[in-house]
Amino acid sequence: MEKYNHKKIEKKWQEKWEKDEPYKAEDFSKKEKSYLLVEFPYPSGDGLHVGHPRPYIGMDVIARKRRAEGKNVLFPIGWDAFGLPTENYALKTGIHPREVTKQNTDNFRRQIKMLGISFDWSREINTTDPKYYKWTQWIFLQMFKKGLAYKASVAINWCLSCKIGLANEEVVDGHCERCGGETEKRQKEQWMLAITKYADRLDKDLDDVDYLEPIKIQQRNWIGKSEGAEISFDIKGRDEKIDVFTTRPDTIFGATYMVLAPEHQLVQKLKEQITNFDEVEKYIKDTKKKTEIERTAEGKEKTGVELKGVKVINPANKEEIPVFIADYVMVEYGTGAIMAVPAYDERDNDFANKFNLLIVESNLVDKDEVIKKVNGKKVVKYKLRDWVFSRQRYWGEPIPIIHCQKCGSVAVPEEDLPIELPEIEDYKPTDSGESPLVKATDWVNVKCPSCSGEAKRETDVMPNWAGSSWYYLRYADSDNDEAFADEKNLKYWTPVDWYNGGMEHTTLHLLYSRFWHKFLYDIKVVPTHEPYQKRTSHGLILAEGGEKMSKSKGNVVNPDEVVENFGADSLRLYEMFMGPFDQAIAWSTDNIVGVRRFIEKVWRINEKVKDIKSNIALDSTIKKVGEDIETMKFNTAISTLMILVNEMEKKEEIAKEDYASLLVLLAPFAPHTAEELWEKLGGKDSVLSQKWPEYDEIKTIEETAQIAIQIDGKVRGSIEVSVDETEEKVKEKALRDENVKKWTEGKNVEKVIYIKGKIVSIVTS
RNA sequence: GCCGGAGUGGUGGAAUUGGUAUACACGUACGAUUCAAAAUCGUAUGCCGCAAGGCUUGUGGGUUCAAGUCCCACCUCCGGCACCA
Numbered sequence: 001m002e003k004y005n006h007k008k009i010e011k012k013w014q015e016k017w018e019k020d021e022p023y024k025a026e027d028f029s030k031k032e033k034s035y036l037l038v039e040f041p042y043p044s045g046d047g048l049h050v051g052h053p054r055p056y057i058g059m060d061v062i063a064r065k066r067r068a069e070g071k072n073v074l075f076p077i078g079w080d081a082f083g084l085p086t087e088n089y090a091l092k093t094g095i096h097p098r099e100v101t102k103q104n105t106d107n108f109r110r111q112i113k114m115l116g117i118s119f120d121w122s123r124e125i126n127t128t129d130p131k132y133y134k135w136t137q138w139i140f141l142q143m144f145k146k147g148l149a150y151k152a153s154v155a156i157n158w159c160l161s162c163k164i165g166l167a168n169e170e171v172v173d174g175h176c177e178r179c180g181g182e183t184e185k186r187q188k189e190q191w192m193l194a195i196t197k198y199a200d201r202l203d204k205d206l207d208d209v210d211y212l213e214p215i216k217i218q219q220r221n222w223i224g225k226s227e228g229a230e231i232s233f234d235i236k237g238r239d240e241k242i243d244v245f246t247t248r249p250d251t252i253f254g255a256t257y258m259v260l261a262p263e264h265q266l267v268q269k270l271k272e273q274i275t276n277f278d279e280v281e282k283y284i285k286d287t288k289k290k291t292e293i294e295r296t297a298e299g300k301e302k303t304g305v306e307l308k309g310v311k312v313i314n315p316a317n318k319e320e321i322p323v324f325i326a327d328y329v330m331v332e333y334g335t336g337a338i339m340a341v342p343a344y345d346e347r348d349n350d351f352a353n354k355f356n357l358l359i360v361e362s363n364l365v366d367k368d369e370v371i372k373k374v375n376g377k378k379v380v381k382y383k384l385r386d387w388v389f390s391r392q393r394y395w396g397e398p399i400p401i402i403h404c405q406k407c408g409s410v411a412v413p414e415e416d417l418p419i420e421l422p423e424i425e426d427y428k429p430t431d432s433g434e435s436p437l438v439k440a441t442d443w444v445n446v447k448c449p450s451c452s453g454e455a456k457r458e459t460d461v462m463p464n465w466a467g468s469s470w471y472y473l474r475y476a477d478s479d480n481d482e483a484f485a486d487e488k489n490l491k492y493w494t495p496v497d498w499y500n501g502g503m504e505h506t507t508l509h510l511l512y513s514r515f516w517h518k519f520l521y522d523i524k525v526v527p528t529h530e531p532y533q534k535r536t537s538h539g540l541i542l543a544e545g546g547e548k549m550s551k552s553k554g555n556v557v558n559p560d561e562v563v564e565n566f567g568a569d570s571l572r573l574y575e576m577f578m579g580p581f582d583q584a585i586a587w588s589t590d591n592i593v594g595v596r597r598f599i600e601k602v603w604r605i606n607e608k609v610k611d612i613k614s615n616i617a618l619d620s621t622i623k624k625v626g627e628d629i630e631t632m633k634f635n636t637a638i639s640t641l642m643i644l645v646n647e648m649e650k651k652e653e654i655a656k657e658d659y660a661s662l663l664v665l666l667a668p669f670a671p672h673t674a675e676e677l678w679e680k681l682g683g684k685d686s687v688l689s690q691k692w693p694e695y696d697e698i699k700t701i702e703e704t705a706q707i708a709i710q711i712d713g714k715v716r717g718s719i720e721v722s723v724d725e726t727e728e729k730v731k732e733k734a735l736r737d738e739n740v741k742k743w744t745e746g747k748n749v750e751k752v753i754y755i756k757g758k759i760v761s762i763v764t765s
Numbered sequence: 766g767c768c769g770g771a772g773u774g775g776u777g778g779a780a781u782u783g784g785u786a787u788a789c790a791c792g793u794a795c796g797a798u799u800c801a802a803a804a805u806c807g808u809a810u811g812c813c814g815c816a817a818g819g820c821u822u823g824u825g826g827g828u829u830c831a832a833g834u835c836c837c838a839c840c841u842c843c844g845g846c847a848c849c850a
Contacts, residue, residue: 042850084849156848167848190848214769218845221768293846296766328766347766384847391848464850503769504844539770540844548843577790579778583771584843591777594790597805604805636779639789646789649806708785713831715785753830759784761830 004603006567010672014116022688023063023075023118027477028492031072035493036063037472037532039501039509040078040125042464043104044085048111049549050557050575050587051541055500057572058538058581058632060117062498064668065629067118068692074493075118076475078125079105083464084167087395091427097395101128111559115568116671123478127467128395132474134418135484136466137400139516141411142523144401148194151409154388155263156433158186164429165392174289185288188433190390191399191460195515199223199382202514211535212582215506222507224383229367230335231376233258233312235270236320242266242312245334245381248344249370252316253362255339256352258323259304261331262287267307275309280325287327295327302328302351314339315374326351332385387512389462392435394427396461404448404455413449419457435459468509469516472496472531484525491527499532502540503582510535536632539583541575546586557587569670570596576634576669595638599673601645602666606677610653618644618661619695625665626692634669641666656681661693709734710761711743719760727754734760 017023038059041052056077063075081101090097105126112119125132143149157166161181165188170177195202203223206216228247235242242258260267262284271277283305287295304326311320328347329338342352342359352359371378390399398419400412412419422443427436437459438444448455470484476493477485501510510532517531542548543555550556562571573595579585621644628637644662648654660683667674667687678687702723707730709717717739721730731752734740740762747764754760 039850044850080850165848168846169849171848218769222846224768291846293766296846388848393848463848468850502844502850505850506769507845508847509850542843546842577777585777588777588791591791594777598790600805635777636789639779642789706785710785710831713829718785751830755784755831758781759831761784763830 001607004600006569009676010116010568013672013675014113021122022686023120024122025074025120026072027489029072031070033074033493034066034071035074035497036066037496037499039505040080040471041108042080042083043101043108045089045100045104046551046556047107048559050559050562051549053115053559054541054575055538056112056117057115057575058634059500061576061629061634061668063118064671064688065692067688068664068690074475075120076123077112077119078471079127080464080468081105081126081128082396082467087393087427098128114563115559115572123475125471125474125478127471130418130420133397133467135474136397136462136470137417137419138414138484139470139520140462141400141414143193143519144411148197148519149389150192150194151189152192153187154190155185156188157183158433159183163431165433171291190388193387193389195387196382196384198515198518199225199384201518202511205530209530210533212537215535215537218506219511222384222511225380227380229371229376230379231315231339231374233315233339236311236313240266242337243335244337244339245379246339248341249376250364250367251341251344251362252314252339252370252374253365254341254343254360255314255321256342256358256360257321257340258312259326259329259338259340260323261329261336262325262327263331264325264336267325270307270310273309274307280305280307283325290327292330302326302347302354304351304355316370333383334381390460391463392429392433393461394424394436396463397466398437399458399460399462401458402446402448402455403458404451404453406453407448407450410448410450435461465509465512469513473526494526495528495530496532498534500536500538503537538581539585542584542586544587557589562592566592566596569599569673573599573638573669577638579635581632581634598642598645599670601649602662602673603677605645605648605654605659606680608652608654609656609659609681612653612655614655614658615651616647616658617699618658619699622661622665622693622695623700629668638669663687664690664693705757708759709737709740710759711740712764716740716743723757730754730760
C-alpha cells in the first residue's frame, strides 16, 4: 500500500466537499436541528495563526458527531470586520478599509477551508456588507423608538497632542500609544444604549441557560446586583441634601464621614463654601488622568481631599461629619456618594487610618427599621452601566439618525436603510473630536425626514460590538432582503444550541448579545427569550515560550506551514490532543509528530483488515470517546483512540467491522484521512454519513477489579476480586494476603474499611 | 485592587470528582531491523537509594481510615475590568 500522503488526500477530499457541499444545512428539514456556533473572527491583516482554529476544530468535531447522530446541523461562519485595526491600517496606508477587509477575509477563508472545517459556507456573512448592516441599523432604530438609545455626556480618553479620542487600549500609562503625549478624560456627548434596563432579567435568566458555571458567575458579578438603601444626608446650613447608596444601612451609626466621587456635581455647586477649593480642584484634575483601574488598583494607599467648610449631618444620630472627595468612589455607581463606615468597610478603614478619622464601633440595628427612621428608601442597584455606543470613527455602521434644528434627533425612515458609509479620502478624526464623516458634507447635509428643513446626519458610527450582537440570527436566513431573518427560519433554527467562545468575551460580547436578543424578543421579532442555550469556552493557544502570540514579538505560528509539513488532519488532532480544551496552552511544533505517527499507524493497520469476526471489544472505547466529545475532553478522547490503535497494532488480523468503527470514531478529528481509508475499505457512501457507533453498557462494566490495600494510609499490596464479592469475603481475603500479613505482623488491626471495587483500608495501632 | 481560572515527571498532560498519582504523547537511553541512515518495532524511564525502603501534585497549616481532589492562609501565572476584538 502506498505511503500516507497528506497533501494528496486532503486536496482530493476538500475538492469533493467544495463540489458536493455535504455540510449545507437544510431549512425546515424533518430531521432534528442542531445549531452549533463559534465566534466569527475579526479578519486581521496578519492572517490566521494556529490559535484561531482551536475553537473551530472543537466545534467541528461536535458538528460531525451530530451529523453522524442523524441531526440537521447548522454550523455557520462569517466575518466580524468593522473595527479599529483595519481603520488604523487604512490611516497608515491610504488603502480603503473595504479593500483591506476583502483581502483579509479572502485569506482567512482560504486558511479555514484548508483545515477541512465543516462550515456551511453558503450562509457566510460579513458585518461590513451594507446588506448586513442594514439590519444592524434597523435594530438600532427600534431601540431608539423604544427610548433605549439616548444621548448623554460621557468621559472619553483624549490625546492632547493628536487631538483625537482614543480607545482604552490606545492609552498606555496615561499616554497616547501613537505619539506618547499625555491623555486626559474629556466629557463628550455620546449615544448610549440602556442595557441597565435589562439588568435584572440578564441576571435572573441565567437560571434558564446551560452556561459553564464560571461564565454565569462572571456575568452575575459584572451585572453586580445589590440590594440596599438610598439615604439623604442634610448639608449643614443649606437646603441641599446628599444622597448616598449603601448596602449596609444597619451600620449607619458608625458612619463617621462621607465621600463623594471627585466628579460629583455637588462639588462644583458647593464651590463658594469650600475653603480649600484650589486643593480640591487640583485633586479633581489629577483624577481625570487616571483610569478606573488605576483608581482602584492603588492598593492600600488611599488618596482624597476634605471639602473644608462643608459638613453633613448623619440622620441617624444627628452628628456632624466631614465630607471628602476620593477617587475610590466612582461617580457611575450608586449615587456617586457613600457614607463611610470605617469599622465595617475595609476601604473606608484604610482611608480613615490615613486621614486620622474617627472609627466608631456601632451597634448594628435592624435594616428595615433604620431605613424608615431616617426616611431612606430601599433600592436595588447594579454595577452594570449603560453601553457607550458612539465611536468618532469611520469604519463602523453609521448611526441612522438625523439632527434637525427644529425636530431634534429624528430616526432615518426605515425604507432609507441602509445608510451606507460615504467615500472619504481622510480617515483621521477631526481636531474637535468629531468623526471623520463630518468631512463628507454631501452625505452629512440632508433634509429632515419629519419637517423637510435643513438637517445633518449623525456622524458617529457604532462600535464593533453592534454587528456581533445579533449575527447568529442572520445565519438562519442570511440572504433575506425583507427582514433580518424570516420568522419561520428563526422558529426552526433558534435558539443556538451550543455556542463556544473565548472566556474574554463573557462580560462584553456575550452580555451585549443577550441584551439585544431580549429586546428583539420584547418587540416580538424573535421567538426565544435567550439567544444561546449552552455556552462553553476554549483556552488561548500561546507561543512556544508560553507568551501570547503577537506579530510584534515575532512568535506567531502560521497554520499554512504546519499544514504544509504535517497536514490538516495532524494539525486538527494536535490542537485537540495538546491539552484541556478550556485552558490556555503553549504551542509545540515538536509534539505534532506524536499525532502524525498515530495517523500513520491507523493508515498501516488498513493492511491487516480481513473479513473475519470482530476480535476486539469496542464498547468501552465507543462510550469513552462519545462522552469525552460531549464534554469537550477532546484530549482524552484521542488518547482513548490511541490506546485502541496500539491494541490493534499488536494483532495479526483486524476485523473489517472493527476497523470501520474506528474510522467513524476518528472521522470528526481527522476527516480527510478517515474518508480516504473508508473509501479504500470499500465502505458505502462517505464515512461522514455513517451512523455513530453504538455500544452495549453491560460490556463496558469490568467483572473483576484490582483492589488496592492500604495499611495506615500506605498502599502495601493489591488483590483481584470479583466486583460483586461480599464485603466480608474481600476483607478476609485482604487480611490473608502475604504482603498484608508482613505489614500487620505484631500490630493490632483496629479497623478495616472496604470501598466497593476500589480499595481496602486497614488501620492498625 | 476587584471578578473568573490555573499551578502534577526533563516536556504537553491523565486521574472514575475523596479511593492504587503520573494514562496517552513528546523527549532520552539501550536493543532489533539496515551495508548505512531515515522510518518502524521492542524494552526502560517521577525523585533519592546497591537494596530494604523512603519521598513526591506551587508553599505552609488543617479535616479524614484515605487529599492532586475538601477547608484556611500565602506565592506565582493567565483572562476580564466597560472605546481592542
